[in-house]
Amino acid sequence: MINSSLFFILALLICVFILIAAYSAKLKSDEQYRELVQFSNSIILRMDDKGRITFLNRFAQDFFGFAESEIIGKSTIGTIVPKTETTGKDLEDMIRDIIDSSEKYKININENMRKNGERVWIIWTNKAFQVSNRKREILCIGNDMTKIKEAEEKLKEAMEIKNRFVSIASHELRSPLAAIRGSIDLIADGLTGPVTEKQKYWLDVTRSYIARLNRVTDDILTVQKFEAGKMSFEMRKNDLNATVSEITAIMKNSVSEKGLGLLTDLDGKIPEFIFDKDRIVQVLVNLINNAVKFTDKGCIRVSTALDKDRVKVSVTDTGCGMPAKELPKVFEKFEQLSNAQERKSGGTGLGLSIAKEIVVHHGGDIRVESELGRGTSFYFTLPLTPPGTP
Numbered sequence: 001m002i003n004s005s006l007f008f009i010l011a012l013l014i015c016v017f018i019l020i021a022a023y024s025a026k027l028k029s030d031e032q033y034r035e036l037v038q039f040s041n042s043i044i045l046r047m048d049d050k051g052r053i054t055f056l057n058r059f060a061q062d063f064f065g066f067a068e069s070e071i072i073g074k075s076t077i078g079t080i081v082p083k084t085e086t087t088g089k090d091l092e093d094m095i096r097d098i099i100d101s102s103e104k105y106k107i108n109i110n111e112n113m114r115k116n117g118e119r120v121w122i123i124w125t126n127k128a129f130q131v132s133n134r135k136r137e138i139l140c141i142g143n144d145m146t147k148i149k150e151a152e153e154k155l156k157e158a159m160e161i162k163n164r165f166v167s168i169a170s171h172e173l174r175s176p177l178a179a180i181r182g183s184i185d186l187i188a189d190g191l192t193g194p195v196t197e198k199q200k201y202w203l204d205v206t207r208s209y210i211a212r213l214n215r216v217t218d219d220i221l222t223v224q225k226f227e228a229g230k231m232s233f234e235m236r237k238n239d240l241n242a243t244v245s246e247i248t249a250i251m252k253n254s255v256s257e258k259g260l261g262l263l264t265d266l267d268g269k270i271p272e273f274i275f276d277k278d279r280i281v282q283v284l285v286n287l288i289n290n291a292v293k294f295t296d297k298g299c300i301r302v303s304t305a306l307d308k309d310r311v312k313v314s315v316t317d318t319g320c321g322m323p324a325k326e327l328p329k330v331f332e333k334f335e336q337l338s339n340a341q342e343r344k345s346g347g348t349g350l351g352l353s354i355a356k357e358i359v360v361h362h363g364g365d366i367r368v369e370s371e372l373g374r375g376t377s378f379y380f381t382l383p384l385t386p387p388g389t390p
């Protein structure tokens with residue numbers, strides 16, 4: 001009897017001991033959890049379905065400059081959220097929207113306000129949760145991105161200045177170049193008096209340099225228009241094979257001057273379809289010119305083929321090829337590979353970046369395959385129905 005009572009008391013003591021240990025462990029973990037929330041380097045706040053703040057961690061109190069007693073129970077609007085952003089966006093509407101449909105605002109960036117009125121940019125993640133049967137709150141975790149936003153603004157300004165400068169400089173170059181070209185033509189055509197053979201030779205050299213300068217200014221303007229989203233396209237029904245034939249006929253002479261062949265292999269099944277003829281000519285001319293520049297013997301082949309709902313075009317050469325490790329940068333702006341430097345081939349390294357922009361605008365893609373010393377193939381596709389076609 002005594003034994004069983006002792007055993008019972010001992011068991012009770014052990015249970016009490018376990019309970020005390022578990023409780024103090026819980027207290028400790030609660031304490032750690034509270035510290036984590038209060039002092040984490042993020043803003044943690046909760047608001048009720050009226051947009052009133054029910055919790056703001058210590059980090060956020062310091063960040064916004066409010067004491068806990070000043071902010072709890074107050075509306076976010078007018079305390080840490082201004083009524084409107086400096087961009088004009090209505091933040092009162094936004095807070096209402098976050099409360100009604102927080103799913104839409106899993107992540108959002110908006111302007112906030114410190115107690116002293118200073119504006120700051122915060123990236124927020126928002127999540128609604130049920131506090132009780134009737135009560136729903138929104139948990140918002142934010143991080144300060146004011147510095148990143150300022151840097152972004154400065155970068156945007158610098159890009160705008162650069163774009164304006166490039167545009168003005170290129171336009172300003174165009175008119176004097178046209179005037180120089182006109183004067184040279186006048187002299188070369190003998191309208192200002194007789195021209196000797198030697199003078200004619202140098203006038204022709206000058207003309208070819210002017211043409212080169214014209215190409216460079218045109219390319220720079222094209223790139224700038226793409227960057228500014230101001231490039232216009234004339235999307236019309238056209239015949240791709242006829243376009244390829246026209247362009248290869250025009251280029252045949254300059255290709256054969258270099259002792260190279262220019263062959264075409266055109267798929268007669270390609271129907272007429274919508275594309276900007278001048279822009280696709282620009283792509284073909286650059287690909288063929290590149291092939292000529294980097295090929296010393298052999299031939300250049302331009303092929304077209306219908307592949308279901310798209311057309312595949314390829315320009316293949318038997319030239320010097322490109323080193324495999326340099327291939328990834330071939331479509332980047334102002335990028336010329338080591339073969340261009342070795343050959344002093346001229347150009348600005350803009351041709352392929354423009355070609356890519358044009359093809360992508362048509363809803364197609366462009367890629368390259370190349371083997372050093374054996375040749376290069378560029379492939380691009382054009383959908384029979386480009387994006388935006390009704």
Ligand SMILES: Nc1ncnc2c1ncn2[C@@H]1O[C@H](COP(=O)(O)OP(=O)(O)OP(=O)(O)O)[C@@H](O)[C@H]1O
Binds near residue numbers: 319330335340351
């Ligand atoms: N068919 C090719 N064979 C070998 N290398 C090529 C070929 N096509 C392009 N490249 C390499 O890719 C680079 C970029 O070509 P891209 O057409 O953009 O510029 P570019 O021809 O040098 O100058 P631009 O076209 O602006 O006059 C070339 O400088 C060259 O190094």
Ligand SMILES: [Mg+2]
Binds near residue numbers: 289290347350351352
């Ligand atoms: Mg080129």
